[in-house]
Amino acid sequence: MQTKRITFNNRWLPYLLVAPQLAITLVFFIWPASQALYQSVLREDAFGLSSEFVWFENFETLFDDPLYLSSFKVTLVFSAGTTLLSMGAALLLAVMADRVIRGSTFYKTFLIWPYAVAPAVAGVLWWFMFNPTIGILAYTMRQLGYDWNHTLNANDALLLIIIAAAWKQVSYNFLFFLAGLQAIPRSLIEAAAIDGAGPQKRFWTIVFPLLSPTAFFLMVVNIVYSFFETFAIVHATTAGGPGQATSILVYKVWRDGFVSLDLGGSAAQSVILMLIVISLTVVQFRFIERRVEY
Amino acid sequence: MATISLDKVRKVYAGGVEAVKGVSIDIADGEFIVLVGPSGCGKSTLLRMIAGLEEISDGEIRIGDRVVNRVEPADRDIAMVFQNYALYPHMTVYNNLAYGLKNRGEPKDEIDKRVKEAARILEIGDFLDRKPRQLSGGQRQRVAMGRAIVRKPAAFLFDEPLSNLDAKLRVQMRIEIKRLQETLGTTSVYVTHDQLEAMTLAHRLVVLNHGRIEQIGTPLEVYEKPASTFVAGFIGSPAMNLIPVKAKDGRLHLESGEGLDAPDGFGAEHALLGVRPEDLQVDADGAENADALSLRMKVIAVEPVGAESYVHGRVAGVVDDVVVRVPAKAEFSAGAELNLKASRDRLHVFDAANGGRLNG
Amino acid sequence: MVENRPWLTFISHLVLIIGLAIVVFPVWVAFVASTYDPKSMLSGVVPLTPGDQFFQNYYQIFVEGLSSAGAPPVGLMMVNSMVMAMAIAIGKIAISIISAFAIVYFKFPGRVLAFWTIFITLMLPVEVRILPTFEVTAGLGLLNSYSGLTLPLIASATATFLFRQFFMTIPEELSEAARIDGAGPLKFFRDILLPLSRTNMAGLFVILFIYGWNQYLWPLIVTTDESYYTIVMGIQRMVTVPDSEPLWHVIMATVLLAMIPPVLVVVFMQRLFIKGLVETEK
DSSP states (O other): OOOOOOOOOOOOOOHHHHHHHHHHHEEEEEEIHHHHHHHHTTOTTTTSSEEOTTHHHHHHHHOOOHHHHHHHHHHHHHHHHHHHHHHHHHHHHHHHHHHOOTHHHHHHHHGGGGGGGGGHHHHHHHHHTTTTTTOOOHHHHHHHOOOOOOTHHHHHHHHHHHHHHHHHHHHHHHHHHHHHHHTTTHHHHHHHHHHOOOHHHHHIIIHHHHHHHHHHHHHHHHHHHHHHHHHHHHHHTTOOTTTTTTOOOHHHHHHHIIISSSSHHHHHHHHHHHHHHHHHHHHHHHHHHHHHHH | OOOOOEEEEEEEEEEEEEEEEEEEEOOOOOOOEEEEEEESSSSSHHHHHHHHHSOSEEEEEEEEEEOOSOOOOOGTTTTETTTTOOTTTTTTHHHHHHHHHHHTTTHHHHHHHHHHHHHHHHHHGGGTTTTTTGGGGGHHHHHHHHHHHHHHHSSSEEEEETTTOOOOHHHHHHHHHHHHHHHHOOOEEEEEEHHHHHHHHOOOEEETTTEEEEEEHHHHHHHHHHHHHHHHHHSSSSOOOEEEEETTTTEEEOOOOOEEEEEEEESSSSSEEEEEEEGEEOOOSSOEEEETTEEEEEEEEEEOOEEEEEEEEEEOOOOOOOOEEEEOOOOOOOOOOOEEEEEEEOOEEEEETTTTOOOO | OOSSHHHHHHHHHHHHHHHHHHHHHHHHHHHTTSSOOHHHHHHOOSSSSSSHHHHHHHHIIIIBGGGGGBBBOOHHHHHHHHHHHHHHHHHHHHHHHHHHHHHHHBBBHHHBHHHHHHHHGGGOOGGHHHHHHHHHHHHOOHHHHHHHGGGGGGHHHEEEEHHHHHHHHSSSSHHHHHHHTTTOHHHHHIIIHHTTTTHHHHHHHHHHHHHHTTTHHHHHOOOOOHHHHHOHHHHHHTTTOTTOOOOOOHHHHHHHHHHHHHHHHHHHHHHHHHHHHHTTTT
């Protein structure tokens, strides 16, 4: 690993400088993570008095548990839905914002602020609008002949959290797509126009391929977001319901640990989640390395 | 003011690469020494060792009477001008000059006096409140020098300070550095890869190659009596022509058959004959002369540079092009055959095996 | 654009305006809801034009709080959120910049190990190690305290990498010149590195402020004492009042207040925000 050619000589100063960061990391990150690893192979008795080493039994139980498997499925649907919806909408808006000359700063300002909205707040906003009795959107849909009720209908509930999660994430994707679009050299577009390609053809043959690295990067970021940063949306609105319809993995790990007090099971879920984050991080870094080479 | 002496200084990097292989130089008080050589010859490493920015693997460096091997750069009483100037971008010119003095705890009015004095000498008094990014390249260069002179150090170290300037400014700043060094009389060590800069600035040149000294001498000594083929090729532009010859019966023979008497005490069998482009004359009759070198050259191209022209051509048995300096008005065209002549006392003879100089 | 097609431009504007409307609509609805009294909220669909209870509602939640709403006054929660966001943003920047300084400018045994230890935190978001982290925090007696709210979130691999990346782009000659000018490591850090890092710190601050303000899960589990509630989690407490309809006008007013500080930061520091966003993802 690189340092500067010239380095300062000091025996204790560098340790003093990294100490705060390392102390926090060890106490609040590394130690808890290793505790999760340790507890994931233990089983405590009902009173928490004794524990027993059970190898991978907690994991086996987990993968035999239809509730856990369904939580996995819910998470995948939720993640795919959120990623597609927010990236699609963001790409459309970015392409349009890249086209218009007048007012583009105005549009940009008004499209990026939802980034600052807390996921919990985003969830509550949409939850209110879809409220079956007083929500304006639920009312509109009733007029259109659909009886929306996310407290009873599993699909409605899942759709609700997808919309709320995507709504917040559009601004982020929009910014990166717009930056990607603006990084495409004008001369390339002009050359294609001289070659006789119309706006639509240009988009699919020139712009879209050049944008694909950005799109891939955003896809990873969005998957990470929908897997790990959406606890608040679920917890503040549907609370995993109806039934287990919106019980995504990060919600379930919290619920099993804090509400059901199933330490071993919750720890095993933590370990699985860690593996997912690690693999997503690796993918992301591989990609960044490749991008740097270009 | 101080002398600087280097005694068998070596630099070995962690990977085992030996950048400087035992260099000894004695620099007199007030002398302007230029370290010159191609990139990778170790000249910058050597300068940085004098500055204290690189550790010394072996040997000894003294500034004045003091061995400085283990002395921090700030305590060596030197100042350095960097290639990219290394001005502090967020400080005004004034603060750039004053920073080193402040760190040394000089009193405020003394700092002010010295900064103003340096600014006056370098004519940067009008820019003292500006930030480096608001200055032109030449002005930044002056600020970098100002930062060196406010300190009144025992020695100035210059690390290719002019290589970021355009050609015209470079000439101007070169003259200014020379004038400044003469006025202040401060011992200076200057690193460059530009042989013209080296020739014009130096009291003495140190030509380095692969971490070793090839030659130390005044610019004229080095030009007139290059110690090796490397120096002969590096100093002077266009470079000296080198022509392979064989020694037989007290005469040197070219591959084309012509020959001349060997210099006194010449022993080697294979040699390289060096002759500078300005020492070759175009000779109309082409008669052979035992006391001079004669060559037949076929012209390939003519490069007019204004006051004179350089004619490039091929000589049988010589791999590289031979270059001749001719008056600008002389006209030659490609394909023409020329007879060239150089008088014997203008010839340099080098050992073909190790490149060392053979004649006195 | 390359060719002039008025209808395409028109469609672009239309799409953008529709997108804008979708983005803004929920906030408008929330604003409208926050201007009615509770009775009109129970009698059917929320109207689309504001009512007349604006000042009353906001005064009530801001100053008095609503015991029946299950949360302390919004003013107090906003102060808590502000403390948490500022402490996290400033703390992360401070400990990251000094560790990046150590890693870039010093060679010391254990340097690579320190780097990788910090790197690992990237892979351990609070959501996945929630229970053991809670246990550690509880064990240290940090529940219901500002330290408990902030310290466990204050390590940052991202910020450390950002500063490391930035320091690597600073020319070596600058530190060499400083050394010749007699500046030791701490002086160099204070006089050269810190001033040069100003815009990076500002960009990062915007992102981290938003991150800290919007924390939800962590304050939810480490605070049981109402006086440490932050506004974002306080909303959840209001939403889940047992045995009664949520007080929508109060909740929506709180939601708006919870959005205002981070949204203002993004809108008014847009350049820094975008810079911070792009750089933390590198």
